[in-house]
Amino acid sequence: MSLPAQLPLDLGHRAAMGCEDFLVAPSNADAVAWLDRWPSWPAPALTVYGPAGGGKTHLGHVWRARSRAVIVDGAALDRADLPALLARANAVIVESADAVAGKPAREEALFHLYNLARESGGHLLLLSRKPPSRWRVRLADLRSRLKGAPAVAVEAPDDALLAAVLVKLFADRQLRPGLELVTYLLTRMERSLDAARVVVAALDRASLAAHRRVTVPLAREVLADLEREAEETKNGPRNRRTPRHRVRSEQGAG
Known part of the structure; x- marks a missing residue:
């Protein structure tokens, strides 16, 4: 590993999570570009995936500051009031979205939330460690929805x-x-x-x-x-x- 003679501080900055700054770097630039395209996404959902500690949640807060999205955990999705999630801002962030995989009630909930977002012109930001193609989703209709939505990686920080x-x-x-x-x-x-x-x-x-x-x-x-x-x-x-x-x-x- 080598570092330049001066500390590298020439990364892009953007406000996020209150007074903190979000640093744009090659490891997250693609995900930032996709968030910048909102609300002109080609599908109601966007998945941002990558290893723990890579900044996915921070990115979610960047998007939340713009969209006023409601945050829900994937493990609690089957207990959530789905219409109410979209009622406030028509935007939802699902943390640990891959937690729905293999759980029939959670898969059904994400499927219905996706359909509600599509019908209302809303959007879902799904955050997970793995890409949707590796979630092992059993519900065929949900697999189809996820396959048709974009997914972008956040790499480990360099x-x-x-x-x-x-x-x-x-x-x-x-x-x-x-x-x-x-x-x-x-x-x-x-x-x-x-x-x-x-x-x-x-x-x-x-x-x-x-x-x-x-x-x-x-x-x-x-x-x-x-x-x-x-x-x-x-x-x-x-x-x-x-x-x-x-x-x-x-x-x-x-």
Whole structure:
């Protein structure tokens, strides 16, 4: 992995999710272009799919700011009042839309919601990890509807996008990371936008708690703590320890 001498901040910006900025990059540019075409989509629905942490939900909020769409989870679709979902703005975002697959009641609900949107001139934004062709939908009519609607991928973020997101997240907290710190994080953190938010928040907390600058040594300790916490969440706690950045702070205070 290589980064330019200066941090890559020349990505496109657009307002999203309140005061946050959405960064347009090659990994999400196709999906952004499709959202920009709304409401002139060739079908009532558009599916945006890709790995967790790639920014699908953030993209959904970008579209929601324009369309005023209602958000519903695919796992709860069979319990939703379908006409009411479209009544407010004639636009619906279905999170985890692939959760309907293999569940007859949910598949029926998405099929009816699709038909209601088509009849009313409304639109559905379906967000999922997999493309509809891999959902294993049993309802033939729903498969046909999904096959006739566009689907676009959001790829895993590349180095330039992750670096720009890290810099922006630090800036939101009035922190100015150096190139060495950003490069270090890129080579060691999970490669997702969600992970970037978690890491920056943890570094900010650790810096304040230990009265230390946000540097590579602090990042090394924080990443180790986050990895241990993730292991404990998965496998159960073993020997709980005070985070190293707190130990050093307490020793220094003595």
